[in-house]
Amino acid sequence: MADSKLKVAILVISDTASRHPSTDKAANALAETFAADGGDRWNDPTSVIVPDNVLEIQRQILSWTDTEDYFNLVITTGGTGFAVKDNTPEAVSPLIHRHAPGLVHGMLAASLAVTPFAMMSRPVAGTRGRSLIITLPGSPKGAKENLQAVIKLLPHACIQAAGADSRAIHAGGVQKLEKEADISHSPGATAEDKPLQHDHHHHHHHHDHGYGHVVPKPHTSPSDRPQSNDPNAGPTRRYRESPYPMLSVEDALKVIAEQTPDPIIIEAPVDISLVGSVIAEDVYAAEAVPAYRxxxxxxxxxxxxxxxxxxxxxxxxxxxxxxxxxxxxxxxxxxxxxxxxxxxxxxxxxxxxxxxxxxxxxxxxxxxxxxxxxxxxxxxxxxxxxxxxxxxEAGSDVSLGSKILQKGDLVTAVGGEIGLLASTGTRTVKVFKKPHIGVLSTGDELVKHDDPSPLHGGQIRDSNRPSLLSCLTAWGFPAVDLGIAKDTPAGHLEQSLRDALRGTPSTPGVDIIITTGGVSMGELDLLKPTIERQLGGTIHFGRVSMKPGKPTTFATVPFKPAVSSTDPTAQPERETRLIFSLPGNPASALVTLNLFVLPSLNKATGLGVSSGTQQGSVHQPRLGLPLVTATLTQAIPLDPKRTEYHRAIVMASKDGVLLASSTGLGGPGAGAGQRSSRVGSLAGANALLVLEPGKGVVEKGTRVQALLMGTVVPE
Structure with missing residues (x-):
């Protein structure tokens, strides 16, 4: 047995995943963990999904343990919390012949090092016959973290449970066993000296089934991804280099498109609130126009x-x-x-x-x-x-029953679509629900832009919130002002984010949070660790190869809505909320809002659903800013390493040619130019020139791509 690979089975316990297997992410996360950290001791795992039902859980486990062709290790994921339907411990405990509290303590200790919510988990471990059974949380991150805490010990446990000679195995002492398991141990070592085996994500252990908790697709191994700056460790322990891989703009947009939830269909009245909505199904004329000759x-x-x-x-x-x-x-x-x-x-x-x-x-x-x-x-x-x-003639404008709008059509502010619906007697129409957005600024140095008090010390006025809110409003998206959160490791920042997600009795929680500031490498840049540790979120990227906007961060956070007051026994399914953490510099914030947030909002609102075109690309005109080609009126220096999104004014010449002029080049006597903190470079800018990295300058008269943020002006 010691020389052969061990057999492992994974049981995913989730009502949602049993109905929709594609929503399960935990099984793949665990399989990847066995492959990466299992030391080539395990066969490829077998996985099965069952609903939260005690009998079905027990029936499946017994089919793996009570047979001659038994599995050495049976792992369950999901149903270990305190929710009404969390039945995994109740299903597994009666099956255990000999309990293994040490494994339970080891997993809880690993989780407690990350979040106090580990105390809300109810894991079970032990042997049945010759098989070892372990229950893990349903969150992919939580399950992976718990497995990594004990995975190097599991071969030894499984071999013993299968009936190996224990005396022979332990003949070399504990040090020999530790060496064989690739476990180093130094007496007196502290958790600070020797971090536990886990990646930079964390989790909550309450009723996680994996849905809404998306497994990231890392480009590095777990050992290469240290945790981001710990807000409790102080400046001497912060990272001197970002642990996040640098993504291209194209790759970042693909990640955003993958993680943005599909649009939700609602029925809405035909009134001015429809402006900016996308039609979710074909609309047919209920009345002819005109109705008479x-x-x-x-x-x-x-x-x-x-x-x-x-x-x-x-x-x-x-x-x-x-x-x-x-x-x-x-x-x-x-x-x-x-x-x-x-x-x-x-x-x-x-x-x-x-x-x-x-x-x-x-x-x-x-x-x-x-x-x-x-x-x-x-x-x-x-x-x-x-x-x-x-x-x-009757029906000469619109005939009765004819298609007047089709799925994917945008209801514009011009009024034509609303007028057409109204003229045909259409009272309600199905549209894709607009995401509810909240905008939050972070930083102790910030004061409200309209605060009458004079500035003192290092204070600056918060220009980002009014700027971003006005831009979102112009796009037709409802947005709420979440105020300013202070740079405190615990308390204000975390509470501001949680309050935004939960909402109030009179205000619904937001679907998307946009923050500015707190994403660089300073000791008070706490957004990333707060999202990871306190909110159980996943940082999908933390750096982008672009100028300005390099520290732009995109994350998803699992969120379970409140229990319905009409049916308190119904368990709402976990949903995914998006967080765009934009840089604090004003120019960077607006550039990245246009470049990254707008395509996500377009997808969530249903734009492009009928076009069949690829989404998530900077060159996709319907998702995000429209792309045009313009001729430079002046030479512009290139950045040698990063793609620059250069603020510019695009004008139409008398002969119809689009001309692009920079709003500031910098250099001797030119001031700050395009520096990310330069608010002046935004005034009048209606486009972002896409300048690929290179040496020297891009010459006057060169045709370049431009992303239009506003209306083209005449020359």
Missing amino acids: ASIVDGYAVIASLPTADKPGSTKGKFPVASVSHAQAMSMPPPLKPGEIARITTGAPLPENANAVVMVEDTVLISTTPDGSEEAVVEILTGAIKPGENVR
Whole structure:
């Protein structure tokens, strides 16, 4: 047994994953851990998914343990918390022949080093027959972390459980066993001296089933990814170099597209709140437009016939005015008899039998009624009026049942889409729900931009929040002001983020949090560790090869909505919330908002759902800023290492050529130029020039790509 590979089975316990297997991420995370940290001692794991049901859990475990072809190790993931449906310990405990409290303590100790919420987990471990059974949390990070805490000891435990000669195994003493297991131990070593085996993520242990907790796709091994700066360790223990790999802008956009949840369909009333929404299903006309035959001029409804070679048209002559048809009439006018005409206004319905309208300019009043209030007889001066002339037929604008909008159409502020829906009697329409966004600034140095007090010390006015909020509002996305969070390791920053996610009784929690500041390498840059440790989030990237905006950070956070007041027994499914942590410098914040946040908002809102085009690319015009080509009016220096998103003004020349001018180049006598903290470079800028890294300058007259942030102005 000691010389052969050990067999391992993974049991995923989740109602959601049993219905939708693609939502499970824990099994893959554990399989990757065996491959990376298992020391080539394990076969490829077998995995099965079952719902939160005691009998099904027990039935599957017994099929792996109570057989001649037994598995050495059975691992469960999910259902170890305090939620009503967390039944894993109750299902597994009766199956255990001999409990293994040491393994339980080891996993809890590893988790407690990361978060006090480890105390909320109820793990079970022990042997049944010749198999070892261990229960892990449902969170991919939590399950992986717990497994890494004990994985090097598991081969020894499994071999003994299978019946190996214990005396022979222990003949060399504990040091020999530690060496064989590749475990180093120094007496008196502290947790600070020897970190536990885990990666830079952390988790909560309450009712995690893996859904909403997305496993990252690292480019490095766990040993190469130290934890980010510990806010409790002080400046002497902070990292001098970022532990996050540098991603290209293209790769960062792909990650954002992958992690942004698919849009949610809601039914919304047809009013101005629809502006900026995307139609979620084809819309068909409930009424024809117009609903009746209507006049397109002011004049007289007549019964016209076609003129012939020997007979003039029937409309020329003097006719009594039988009735009046107004556009605001509540009912149809009476039928028109031969030899009569009816006065009619633009948009009014034609009387029955009428088939044409004579313009008032082609008539003369002959007489009025005795009291002079109405026309009595009118002469029509032309006989050339043809049937159908000056008449708008029923349904000629929009026919009943015709498709008026299709899935993926954007409801613009111009008003055409809302007008079309309203004119056809459409009262509600299905659209993709707009994400609810919160904007938070971080930093002790910040004061509100409208604070009347004079600045002192190192204070600066918070320009980022009003700037980002105005931009989001212009895009048509609802956003709330989350204020300023202080740079404190525990308390204010964490509480601000949690409050934003939870919401209040009168304000719903946000789907996306946008923060500025706190993402660099300073001792008070606490956003990354707060997201990882306190919120149980996943940092998908922490650096991007771009200028400005290098420390841009993107994370997902698992969030379980509050239990419904109408059904307290119903367990809401865990959802995913997004956090964009943008740099604190004003130019960097606005550039990265346009470059990274807008494509995510577009996808979440349903833009591009019907186009079938690839999403998540900087060159995708529908997801994010539109891309154009412009000619430089001046030479611009290149950054040798990073792609620069150069603030510029794009103008249209008289001959239709797009010209691009920098809003500031820097250099001698030119001030700060495009420096990331230079707010002035944003004023008037309507585009970002995409300048690839290189030597020297890109010459005047060169055609470059430009991402349009606003309207092109005339030269």
